[in-house]
Amino acid sequence: MATATTHQDRPPLVSVTPQGLYCQAGNFHIDPWRPVERALVTHAHGDHARSGSKRYLGARAGLGLLQRRLGADAVIDTLEYGETLKVGDTTVSFHPAGHVLGSAQIRVEHRGEVWIISGDYKRTPDPTCAPFEVVRCHTFITEATFGLPIFRWDDPRLVAQDILRWWDANREAGRSAVLFCYALGKAQRLLAELGKLTDRPAYVHGAVNGLVTAYREAGIAMLPTQLVSETEKGTSFAGALVLAPPSAAGSTWMRRFGEAETGFASGWMRVRGNRRRRGYDRGFVLSDHADWPDLLRTVADTQAEKVLVTHGYTDPLSHYLRERGVDASPLATPFEGEAED
Numbered sequence: 001m002a003t004a005t006t007h008q009d010r011p012p013l014v015s016v017t018p019q020g021l022y023c024q025a026g027n028f029h030i031d032p033w034r035p036v037e038r039a040l041v042t043h044a045h046g047d048h049a050r051s052g053s054k055r056y057l058g059a060r061a062g063l064g065l066l067q068r069r070l071g072a073d074a075v076i077d078t079l080e081y082g083e084t085l086k087v088g089d090t091t092v093s094f095h096p097a098g099h100v101l102g103s104a105q106i107r108v109e110h111r112g113e114v115w116i117i118s119g120d121y122k123r124t125p126d127p128t129c130a131p132f133e134v135v136r137c138h139t140f141i142t143e144a145t146f147g148l149p150i151f152r153w154d155d156p157r158l159v160a161q162d163i164l165r166w167w168d169a170n171r172e173a174g175r176s177a178v179l180f181c182y183a184l185g186k187a188q189r190l191l192a193e194l195g196k197l198t199d200r201p202a203y204v205h206g207a208v209n210g211l212v213t214a215y216r217e218a219g220i221a222m223l224p225t226q227l228v229s230e231t232e233k234g235t236s237f238a239g240a241l242v243l244a245p246p247s248a249a250g251s252t253w254m255r256r257f258g259e260a261e262t263g264f265a266s267g268w269m270r271v272r273g274n275r276r277r278r279g280y281d282r283g284f285v286l287s288d289h290a291d292w293p294d295l296l297r298t299v300a301d302t303q304a305e306k307v308l309v310t311h312g313y314t315d316p317l318s319h320y321l322r323e324r325g326v327d328a329s330p331l332a333t334p335f336e337g338e339a340e341d
């Protein structure tokens, strides 16, 4: 009697090719870094959604952001979270990743074998996107942007209160408060958290503004905003809060704010010395990625037999998991690990 082959005997359902993560059974790529026939995309950040592919498939909640990112000509199909689609010999579905608006983990099923490709994810509450959903799988591809034990996040509501106190203090001193943050996701999350504490409008840089519009179109409640470049010449920004991407720091764009304090909202602010090295007056620890305890918790929650680690601290996380009996190994990809988060 022949013994049934188990999925462990089969070639990997998803593997790395020069174009990106590839699923042969479904003949599609996931977050490919080169143009392909069919790209399944986890979310709209630049290292995951790249233009040039023939067709895209993403979660419907992220459609507006994907259109902005991939251009008006891109052919983008969408699925609701949890909705399934047959692609080749596989069944695929998208499940909330809690990272940014529309972000998804991609579930791929083939002959009873299930893989989850997490993209980027977090477990802390975020009013701008659906919360992370635990999905059981045989193989879990996890990110490791903050895959070191030093990375632990505080309650984001406390961080928002801190930011409001900083804004208030600058306001009383007649200064503007320029808060640098990742333009896609972090800026809108900050505006949403602050919107629970105050209704004072905030100013935004042009790189932030279009994305704020996309979030508003998706029905996300945020502070009222005004585009800096649309203010009249000579407008005083004393007492104002301004949100801008890190690339604007130190640029001539900053001159209009006169006396200003600068801050940076990022998971990287957890590392002592990063704030000073980058020349910010204040650092606020707020990340759109899982911290160390949540990476470990998520790996356990999926009940995966095998874990592949990509993005960031792949070696420390896979080493730690292996020492605890988890079959984990790094998966080499060119994903950048989001230096701006």
Ligand SMILES: [Zn+2]
Pocket: 043, 045, 099, 120, 338
């Ligand atoms: Zn991302």
Ligand SMILES: [Zn+2]
Pocket: 045, 047, 048, 119, 120, 311, 335, 336, 337, 338
């Ligand atoms: Zn990423």
